[in-house]
Amino acid sequence: MTKADIEGFFTRLQNANPEPVGELNYVNPYTLLVAVALSAQATDVSVNKATEKLFPIADTPEKMLALGEDGLKQHIKTIGLFNSKAKNVIEMSRLLIERHGGEVPADRLALEALPGVGRKTANVVLNIAFGQPTIAVDTHLFRVSNRTGLAPGKTPLAVELALEKRIPKPYLRHAHHWLILHGRYICKARKPDCWRCIVSEFCKFKEKTPDPALR
Template identity: 80%
Template sequence: MTKAEVEEFFARLQASNPEPKGELDYLNPFTLLVAVVLSAQATDVSVNKATKDLFPIADTPEKMHALGVEGLTRYIKTIGLYNSKAKNVIELCRLLIDKHGSQVPQDRETLESLPGVGRKTANVVLNIAFGQPTIAVDTHLFRLGNRTGLAPGKTPLAVELLLEKRIPKPYLQHAHHWLILHGRYICKARKPDCWRCVVSHVCKFKEKTPDPVSA
């Protein structure tokens, strides 16, 4: 995409959804961190179902840690990889208590030192909890960056770094959410809804899906 096309791409996404929000439920930065850790290889819907009873009773590292692995497992056993996630979350809580004054760190490197927290998870937390203009490249963003021509790259990191360079500053704060939601509901993996896409005219995807009704 050209610079002008990138500008229009995000201007149209902004016009269609001025204040995009993530779909994970949380109460504070700590519960957001836990929710994102639990969401690895799981849907936001499945995580929200598990945490609706968990977070009201365990909204701090101390309360969560007090549950122990077995206690936490009872709440999250409907989520994929729940055993390893329970162990990571409990250890994560211990480290937050012992090393960080029970506060969620506000820098990527420290976040990534916590169990179960990779670059993508850290970027989500930094963006949503602390308002930093980070971009978490999941499968949706990776697909969208390559398919549309917005930010082609062979790895998630390559796509992330190119997005950071190409997205105009006024759009950086919300870009993460716009792209995830667009990839989740419009620019879907198997059959994108190109006929109802607000940015289809600047998208470089050649095999655009026609309107099923008119087709």
């Protein structure tokens, strides 16, 4: 995309959804960190269902440790890889108390040093909890960036760095959410809904899907 295309692309997304929010439920930075860690290779819906009863009784690292690994497993056993995730969340909670006084650090390197926390998870937490203009590249965002020509790249990190360079500063704060939501509901993996896409005129995807009602 050209600079003009990118400006138009994000202006449209902003006008349609000025204050986008993530779809994971949380009550504070700690529960956000836990929810994002649990969402790896799982849907937000499945995580929200599991944490609905978990977070009212374990919304701090101290309460999570009191619940224990076995207790945590009972709450998240419907989520994929729940055994390893439970182990990571308990150890993460212990380290948050030991290293950060029980608080979630607003620093990527400190977050990535925690068990079960990679760059993507850290970027989500920094963006949502602390308002930093980070971009967490998941499968949706990776697909949208490459398919549309917004920021092509062969790896998630390459796409992330390209997006940070190409997206105008006024849009960086919310770009992460706009692109993920767009990929989840419009620019879908198997067949994008191009006929109802508000940014299709800026998109460089050649094989645009026609309106099925007109076939």
